[in-house]
Amino acid sequence: MTFPLVTTGCQSDDEATGDSELVTGEGITIEDAWARPGSEGRMSAGYFTIINYENESDTLTGVSSDVAQLTEIHESYELEGGMMGMREVSELIIPAHSTVNFEPGGLHIMFIQLTEPLVAGKALELTLVFSNSGEITISAEIRP
């Protein structure tokens, strides 16, 4: 079993139409960003949705934050025997007119060795670097 890492943006039931176009917005948009609470020195994970309204694909090439020693793009995958593992993703292509979800059990941002506690109800800043769109800094709500 594999996890669908890339989904098209529109939830059309008509498979025959293929790629469906997103009609509003422009550039790259990051929505619904959140991160799990965590203690200083431990790890946490962050999630969001990337929407690419452009006619060209873009590539997420890196992430950074001030709340951890290391901030990495990760994906979860299934090991032999059904156990879940995760590994770093060096870059991630965001196809034209598509939505890519970072969510529990799939793609996520890994905050390794937190330099401050992440407290529910607060927020953290996360910077995403895209090859075409440059740096985009977002605020992620911290919640369980």
Ligand SMILES: [Cu+2]
């Ligand atoms: Cu991870």
